[in-house]
Amino acid sequence: MSTDIKNPKGKPAPWAGIVDLLLDRTVVLVGLVYILIMVILIWRQVQLEARLVESTAHSEAQRYSEALTTFRTLYTREVVEMLRHQDIVVTHDYDQEEYEGKAIPLPATLSMLIGNEMAKKELGGQTALYSDYPFPWREEEWKQRDQFAKDAWEALTENPDDSYQRFENRNGRRWLRYATADRMRESCVDCHNSHPESPKIDWKEGDVRGVLEVSLPLDIAIAQTELNLRESIIDTLAIGGLGLVVFVTVIGRLRRVSWELERRVDKRTSQLASAEQRFRTAVEAAAAAIILVDRKGDILLINAEAERLFGYSHDELIGKEIEILVPEALRVHHRSLRDDFFESPYPREMGHGRDLLGVCKDGREIPIEIGLSPITTNEGLFVLSTIVDLTERKQMEDELRTLNTALAESNEELQQFAYVASHDLQTPLRSIAGFAQFLQKDYQGKLDDQADDYIRRMVGGVKHMQTLITDLLSYSRVESQFASSQSVDLKEVYDDAVERLHAAINDTNGVVARDDLPTVAGDRSQLVQLMQNLIGNAVKYCGDHPPHVHVSAEDGGEEWTIAVRDYGIGIGEKYHEQIFEIFRRLHTDREYPGTGIGLAICRRIVHRHGGRIWLESESGRGTTFYFTIPKRAL
Amino acid sequence: MNILVDRPAEVLLVEDNDNDVFITRKGFEEAELDVNLHHVENGQECMRFLRKEGRYVDVPTPDLILLDLNMPVMDGREVLTEIVRDGRLCELPVVILTTSCGKQDVHDMYKLRCSSYIFKPVDFTQFQRLIQQLTDYWFTVVVLPPEE
Known part of the structure; x- marks a missing residue:
């Protein structure tokens, strides 16, 4: 995650980009390199210009020199040679009057003249011709020759085909001094060898007889060049500057784009961070232990409950293989199970219906239940395990089992x-x-009346x-002798009950009737007993007039409601609940003999069938007993 | 038709409770039946009686056995099991006469092929009527295994 979220809202100020630019090492480095390249370019230009000046001067001097030489050769061959034979004097002082105009200059003299004429022009160079074998009129001049002349002579006599040059500052101007060897030509050999004042008379063709030096001033060319150079540098700087502006603009633009991207990334990152925070909080807060595992089986994340459950600290588990929590004997198998899961990842439960164990840090094995959920992330497939500690549940199950066993034993004892x-x-x-x-039979009348009464009461x-015992047995058998639920036609149940009560009904001249009754699921004999008890009560508690009992049924959707209605003595409202309690009697035995168990048996049977029993009654106006039987199979 | 015209019927009562024995005996007496009522007080004695062992060497083979279920030493269930297994005794009619009306007992005894299962009424008049019906049935209606 970026730590640079200084200004997450709004755009940066324009200058901020530039400041940032200057702070950016890469940009500064690139800028420096750019400037260096510019400097090198300009320096190279200056260098090239200087070299250009020199090479231009050199070739000019060369042409100058060649022109002079060519002219002299031409002059010698075409003019001097022809006029020599027509008594024209060829001499260095041809303009002396003694020759009366019949003299022409020596080729070398003419060369010097031309050179001097050209030197009068501003751009003109100066020429000099000098030799180690000077004619007498030039001896003085030769003696005063400068160092360049000496060096040039030496170099050119050594290598007559080369040239010799040097740049010098003279009279505040820069000069190129260019010297070439002046070779003895065929047309000249005769003259020089025959000339009366010739210092040397054994000239051969090709001998170096002197040095032709051309000196050219460079300052004008340099000035021109500097002018060019200035413009060129200005151009370069302009291009460079433009480049710099483009560079800064582009970089700035890139910076803004990258800033924008960074901002978005930061925003997204912070969103992700808060999402992750929420995820972590949820995981931490979960009541179940949660462990996140990657494909290799390494633990990536655990919550506090997992730490607590297994007794490890956070750092002790992160990065460890999940098998650290699996009993040693199962570890290898667990790895293959884990691979299988990643092959076909779908949510599933482990250990459902069988005892699965986890191993704590202290080696304790605890019963657990595990839910596995695959989680696909951009880092790959993970599995989120939710682990529920079954220790308490197991204990409760054990306790429940113990209690159930005790209850069964208790029931058994009751049986x-x-x-x-x-x-x-x-x-x-x-x-x-x-x-x-x-006693009653054998001694009736043999004892006194009181004895007879005692015996009768006994x-x-x-x-x-005897009745009490029988009823109590019936009551206790409702639970223990409930036959498997079967389809029972209540009409038949009614018939059986009425049949059993035949004597009582007859004795009282009772009328017992029914509507259509449904078929229900239940225990036939118990339902007969229920019906018999209710109709029997109705017949029994009829009051002064013959009993009238009516049995009907109502479809309540999910259950049947059966009503047993009589027009007898009725039951006071405060007894509507307690009348169902065992041994609860509302009358003395003399009024109505009974055990107080009948309705308790009824309630037990109804409850055993999943229904309810109640009554509606008004004292003296009759009673209706209702009971329900669910339609679903028991 | 009474197959026992030439001799009284021999009935063996297997009952541990003296009072019950007395009441039963009185029931038979008052019914004025031609019945020799023999009595043993537990299952073990019953088997010795039937096998004519020891002091029972001279007793007759009973025509009917009235067997109580709950007795010390050897109870009625064991007795019936053993009688059924014994080839010489398995033809004897055995009527269970008991105060137990547990469904399981009824099922068990009929599974052991008892001849009848009778619940002793508390009321003596009813009991006397029952004995009358019982003897009528067994000694006039039913054809018993012929004597050898």
């Missing part, structure tokens, strides 16, 4: 108790009943006890 009650309580009861009846008590 046992019921059985004991059925057999062991009834056995002595039978004895009491039996012997009481023997027999009555025993019979009541």
